[in-house]
Structures are given as C-alpha cells and as structure tokens.
Amino acid sequence: MPELYYAVICILVFIFGSCIGSFLNVVIYRTPLIMSIVNGPSHCFTCGERIKPYDLIPIVSWLFLGGKCRNCKAKISGRYTVVEALTGLLFLAAYLRFDFSLQMLVAVIYFSLLIVLSCIDIDHMEIPYWCTISIAVLGIATFFTEPQMPWWEHLVGAVVIAVPFAILALFGGMGGGDVQLMAASGFMLGWKIVPSAVIGVIIGAVYGVIINLSDRKLNREKKEKLKEIFAPWVEGKMTENSKDIIVGEYEYGKCKIDTEIFEESAWTDPEAMKNHDEEFENALTELMGDIPKNHEYVFRVFVENNAVTKVKLQRRIAFGPGLAVGLAIGALFGETIIKHYLDLL
Numbered sequence: 001m002p003e004l005y006y007a008v009i010c011i012l013v014f015i016f017g018s019c020i021g022s023f024l025n026v027v028i029y030r031t032p033l034i035m036s037i038v039n040g041p042s043h044c045f046t047c048g049e050r051i052k053p054y055d056l057i058p059i060v061s062w063l064f065l066g067g068k069c070r071n072c073k074a075k076i077s078g079r080y081t082v083v084e085a086l087t088g089l090l091f092l093a094a095y096l097r098f099d100f101s102l103q104m105l106v107a108v109i110y111f112s113l114l115i116v117l118s119c120i121d122i123d124h125m126e127i128p129y130w131c132t133i134s135i136a137v138l139g140i141a142t143f144f145t146e147p148q149m150p151w152w153e154h155l156v157g158a159v160v161i162a163v164p165f166a167i168l169a170l171f172g173g174m175g176g177g178d179v180q181l182m183a184a185s186g187f188m189l190g191w192k193i194v195p196s197a198v199i200g201v202i203i204g205a206v207y208g209v210i211i212n213l214s215d216r217k218l219n220r221e222k223k224e225k226l227k228e229i230f231a232p233w234v235e236g237k238m239t240e241n242s243k244d245i246i247v248g249e250y251e252y253g254k255c256k257i258d259t260e261i262f263e264e265s266a267w268t269d270p271e272a273m274k275n276h277d278e279e280f281e282n283a284l285t286e287l288m289g290d291i292p293k294n295h296e297y298v299f300r301v302f303v304e305n306n307a308v309t310k311v312k313l314q315r316r317i318a319f320g321p322g323l324a325v326g327l328a329i330g331a332l333f334g335e336t337i338i339k340h341y342l343d344l345l
C-alpha cells in the first residue's frame, strides 16, 4: 500500500519537524539572553518547577494540559505550540516539494532560521546577526545542492534586493536587520527573491496597517498627553518665528529624545536643549509605562512659536515575520510563481 506508506512518512516528517520546533523555542527564548541552549532543563516561568520529560511532547503536552503548568496551573503561552506546529508544517512542505534530498535539508534549516528570527524580531524588534550570517552560509551550500543555478544568479539575487531595501530602510520602516535578511536570502534564492520580496513587503505592510488601526484609540490618548507634557516644556524657549520638529522614541520602555537633530536657530539656548532633562524624560517614560516593553514607538512633536501644533505617534512594527512568510513561499514556489508570471506577459 504505497499511499499508506506515504502518509506514514508525512506524519513522521511532521512529528520530527515539531520536535525541532520545540528546540527552536529554546533558541528563541535563550539566545537573546545569552543563556546556554543545551544546558539547563526547561522549567516553568512562574513556579520554577522543572518540566517533566513526558510534559515536553510537542503540541500534544500543551493541548493535554490545557495550556497550563501541571504544577502551578499558570498559563503557558500558546506561542510555543504555534512554533512547534508551524515548524512541523514547514518540514512537511519541504518534504512534499523536494523529497528527501540535500535541497530539503537546506530548506528545513532555512525555515528554522526564519522562524527563530521572526519570533526574536517580535520580542526584541531586532533580527539577530547570527541568523542572517547563517542564511548567507546556506547560500554557499546551495552552490552544491542546486548546481543548475549559475553562480552569478546568487550575486544578482543579493544585489537586486539589497538596493531597494536599503532605500526603504533610509526612509524609515525597515531596519538594518531586514536589509541584511533580504540580501542574504537573495544570495541564497537567486531570482526567487523577487516574488518573495513582493509577497513579504505586502504582508508586512498589511500587518503594519492592522497594528496602527488597532492602536488608533490608544494613540489618540497618548498624543493628547504628549501635547500636554510638551507644551509647558517648549514655552519661552524658542526664538521668534521659528519652528522645529522634536523627534523621540520609546525603546525598551524608556523614552529617548533625539537631541542631535534639533534645529539650532529655533531655540534661544540650543545647548541647554541638548542636555538631557531627566525629570522631563521621566514624565515621558511614565506616559507610555502601561505599554508592553517590547513595543517601540516613534513620535514627532511639531513646535512653532513656543507652542505645540501637532503630534504624530507611530508604533514601529517588526518586518521580520512578514518578510519571512514571503521568503518561505518564495523558497517553495518561487520558480512556479516566476514561470506563471512570465507566461502572463
């Protein structure tokens, strides 16, 4: 019964993938904190109880325990299970697409890195350097696993994507980590980077719009308060008929004003403006105190003639996850997408 045999293989690949996903959860949690990956058993974050080996079965344990710690009944984030299931599904997709081959091996390592960097990007707003370096190394491996792709296509893939993404980064939105991720992936995927980038940017943009729409009410309140705090602070400090934009950001739950870009002629004592006013910054930090520490915001306060005219506030979004979805789709179906697109022309 070849069908049954095939189904069993698929299930085994999925289970193997979800076990790797379980390991990825450890990498996601521990590497940014520079903790050992291998040493130290898993423990509950709430009660500290060491988790029993039979409670560490991917997906199943979490479902069986109803998403709670067996010992203290504290809620355990569903994300661990999502990561396990997603890794299992991507391993399965790589098997269905490439069969058991070196190409499949490269694909599953690539997908694992994409999952890790997406989660770390969500948690810390940063794509770790070791992930993008690893992708570039995988790119070198594809010279051997995909010999039909000419060497220059790897270089074209990197350059063709690095330039527009570097420009996007200059105008804000994307970060340096996003550019590195796309350049390294372009080096690995060659032309397949083009559909990947298009899909990734669309998903990232939609995600950004949803985040900022859901933040709208909160933003309106915070903007009013920012205005209230800034109004007395700028009063009497500006020169006549002058205007400026004060730019600041919230990072790791702290407010930082970018004093380097103050328009010197707009202020009567520009040097004093560049000194950090701790009390004032504390008031600004307190304003956003109720927001999760891993959320980053950028604000622009428009000031004119000693008064605040307008405040803009925007949450910075992690582009990594959106780009990663595009990259995974491109790695699996890039050739098919390009072919269909060329047929349309």
Ligand SMILES: [Zn+2]
Binding pocket: 044, 045, 046, 047, 048, 049, 069, 070, 071, 072, 073, 074
């Ligand atoms: Zn517990």
